[in-house]
Amino acid sequence: MIPSSMQQEASRLSQSARLDVWEVDLTAIGGERHFFTNQHNEKGQDIVWQGRTYIAYPVTGSGFTFNGRGPANRPELHLSNLFGLLTAMVEDYDGLVGGRVIRRTLYACFLDAVNFYQGNPEADPEQEQVQHYRIEQVVNVTRDSVRVVLSAPTESDGALCPGRIMLADVCAWIYRSEECGYLGPPVADALDRPTQDPAADQCSKTRRACELRHNIDSYGGFLSINKLTQ
Structure with a gap:
């Protein structure tokens, strides 16, 4: 469910900035949890959400839609490969297969107070939309970027x-x-x-x-x- 305050913000003609923050959880395959977002806060610093810092890092997602017709869609995550960071992860953790990606969508008006010069009386850590995915395959690795195909967790539970x-x-x-x-x-x-x-x-x-x-x-x-x- 999308929280009520988030729904109200979405219905306004003039909305706060909408943003995605990403967690790449590799603990199931022997790695660590990594937190990224494509934006900075008001101070030009890394975004803090629910007390956790999301590093400003080039990352975008595509294909994140629910489909009631035909096979499930396969969304993709595109990450920068600055300094070969992702290349090392792909090599160290068997192509990242089995890792998890958690996408959190929220509005800037609900961010932690620390993100703003004057604080934020509207800060509310519950105002988020959360989606969980499994890393299915790394389909492209270049010097500049890495493209990862994701699947819904239900695709791996044997349900037909x-x-x-x-x-x-x-x-x-x-x-x-x-x-x-x-x-x-x-x-x-x-x-x-x-x-x-x-x-x-x-x-x-x-x-x-x-x-x-x-x-x-x-x-x-x-x-x-x-x-x-x-």
Whole structure:
């Protein structure tokens, strides 16, 4: 679930900066935990979140969407290979396979007070969206960067079908939850009528609702199920 204050921030027309902080946990394969982010705080220093320092380091992610159709998507993490840091990790820990990546998405307005010159009365360590992934494969290592393919933990548990009821025309996700992933402004009410009122902002649980929000990749229904009943 996305915390309530984070949802309220997402619904504002003028939002605080949204950022990702990353944890690469190699303890399961004999390594250490590493904490990165692509941004600096107000002071131009490393970001502190929940009391932990995330080193400013070139890192980006792509493909982080939930898909209710076909095979699960494989998001990727792109990290700089400054000073050969990642090359050494790949060589020392068998290609990093089996390590974990934790992605935390948050808004700057909730960051720890230490990130700001005047402190931060709105600091709230609970206002984050957390996603867990397993390192599946390192697909490219160059002098400049490393590209890592990730998978959802459920892909490794032997499950052949999702552990929930499979519906074609109804999205199972809770609106603005971690699975839904929508963090934009109000778009429509429960009947898909346009609105900019946060109080009226609801999801009709249909594909149309996702299309209105340009969030169709996260639709929580299984459109292909219809073909099995025709």
